[in-house]
Amino acid sequence: MSCIASQYDVGDGYHGRRTASGERFNTYALTAAHKTRRFGSHVTVTNKANGRSVQVRINDRGPFIKGRCIDLSHAAASTIGMGGLARVTVE
Template identity: 90%
Template sequence: MHRVETCIASHYGVGDGYHGRRTASGERFNTYAMTAAHRTRRFGSHVTVKNTANGRSVRVRINDRGPFIKGRCIDLSHAAARAIGMGGLARVTVE
């Protein structure tokens, strides 16, 4: 099923101790890879994340669980966040 979500995205992996740690999928987190954490999407699945403020988008692979803050639906790696011109938080669509 093709599901589209609109929510607030956050990012992780720079200065927070996550880089190099194991993700929920078992692989090592690489903040420079195009990956993301999502609560329900299958590990290994790909989604397109579009920043609604500037129209930039990035395709990422789901390899972790999170975010666990209400209103947020995806945590992007630092590289993915930079690719869509995201600072701390951004309103995005996830498809």
């Protein structure tokens, strides 16, 4: 599936807060928020602009902005060379 990904940014205030799964959010871990995927499941996210991929574990719900399909931690977004928003594939 191709869609728009966003990221939790380091200064957004989410680091250390509880996610929908109950664990504490760590912006330096390879995690993501998805609206429907099961907590603990893994998905591969590929940045369509540069072909870089990262495997992330779903531990939160979101994004809640129309047109976006996944929110990546800062670490995951950095791994695929994403700044802000990016068109990605999620598998």
